[in-house]
Amino acid sequence: MQVLGIESSCDETGVALVRTRAVGTPELRAHALHSQIAMHQAYGGVVPELASRDHIRRVLPLTRQVLDEAGATLADVDVVAFTRGPGLAGALLVGAGVACALAAALGKPVLGVHHLEGHLLSPFLSADPPEFPFVALLVSGGHTQLMRVDAVGQYTLLGESIDDAAGEAFDKSAKLMGLGYPGGPALSRLAITGRADAFALPRPLLHSGDLDFSFAGLKTAVLTQHRKLGDAPTPAQLADLAASTQAAIVEVLVKKSIAALKATGLRRLVVSGGVGANAELRRQLDAAALKRGWRVHYPELALCTDNGAMIALAAAMRLQAGAGQASMDHAFDVRPRWPLDQIDSPAAPRVS
Structure with a gap:
């Protein structure tokens, strides 16, 4: 079975083709990705309408590129998968609309995929795939969760x-x-030349006794320290502030992950999402795991950001496990807000 996956939840358009195997993880045959970073830089963040319009321009050329690289045609596709949520409503509708129209034209079924499930399962495409059960640290621009x-x-x-x-x-x-x-x-690159102990920044909820996170107070502390540096901080001062900020975030993530493994009695941690590419986070998690005899698994660096490979993989793994069923009903909706622990709940908010 070959699954074509389309990702369009925010500011990256991703398409990929995976093929299931009789034994083991599905095989990634080809994937392509277009990032909108250059387009959004002028605005200092993602502009949803521009993101949606760019997905429209990119998705079909990327699909042709993936099929060409895999030596496949549309006729070889058995299932078309797409990101159903969470994400920007307009961006999600582009991917969903293209996927369902394509599947309808081909007479093939479709499957809507949870974006975070894609991230969670993406390490199965790495050279060192995990095994169930495990604790997952999902850590990205919009989500920080332990599962x-x-x-x-x-x-x-x-x-x-x-x-x-x-x-x-x-x-x-x-x-x-x-x-x-x-x-x-940019902050992580600058932190390399700074001192992580230069500023005493807070570690919110570090000793809360639970596994929740809070980073809003840290942001306020960074603002206060930056103002104290005056209107023209030196490059060294900025590097120190960047290193101290990164140290505070990473310490919380590492210690909460260790606490989650201890609480569950599991010995395997999977880290995914864009922040999972952070070198300092990986270094500290690897050191903690080595000390305790645990294992840590990451996606390949190219698959840490949003991508079509994780969507195609999640769909294929769900179908293999009997945890999902592709549909010949090509009407579609999207779920901009969709908690991962409610992935099978019919009550999740929808946009048609």
Whole structure:
């Protein structure tokens, strides 16, 4: 079975083709991605209407590129999968509309996929895939969650951010420092030359006794420290503030992940989402796992951001596991707000 996946939840258009195998994880045959970063930089963040329009321009050329690279044709596609949510409503509707129209024209079934499930399962495409069960740290621009994952479709929420996600803390702190968009990667690069102990920034909820996160207070502390530096901070001062900010975020993520593994008795951690590419986070998680005899799994760096491969993979794994069923009903809706632990709930908000 070959699954064509389309991702359009925010500011990246992704298309991929995966093929299921008799044993093991489905095989990624080809994938292509277009990032809208350059387009949104002038505005300092994602402009939803521009994002939607750009998805319209990109999705069909990317589909042709993927099929050409895989040596396949549309006739070889058995199922068309798309990101149903969460995400920007207009952007989601573009991917859903194209996927369902394409499937209808081909006489093939469609399957709507949860964006975060795609991230969660993306490490199965890595050179070191995990095994069930495991604890998952989903950490991105819009979400920070710890989940217990027992199988495909079997997810238990352990903790989540009650305000800003970790990725938002990176991005908003970078913006306060004048680092531009996208801020998270820029802050991480600057942090390399700074001192992580230069500023005493808070670690919100670090000792809360639960597995929830909070990063809004850290952002406020960064703003206060930046103002204290005056109107013209030196490059060294900015590097120190960036390093201290990254250290605060990473410490919370690492210690909460360790607490989740201890609470569940599991010995395997899966890290996914854009912040999962952060080198310092990976270094500290790897060190913690080595000390305790645990395993940590990550997606390949190219698959940390939003991409079509994770959507095609999640659809294929759901179909293999019997946890989802593709439909010949090509009417579609999207779910801009859709908690992962409610993935099978019919009550999730929809936009048609």
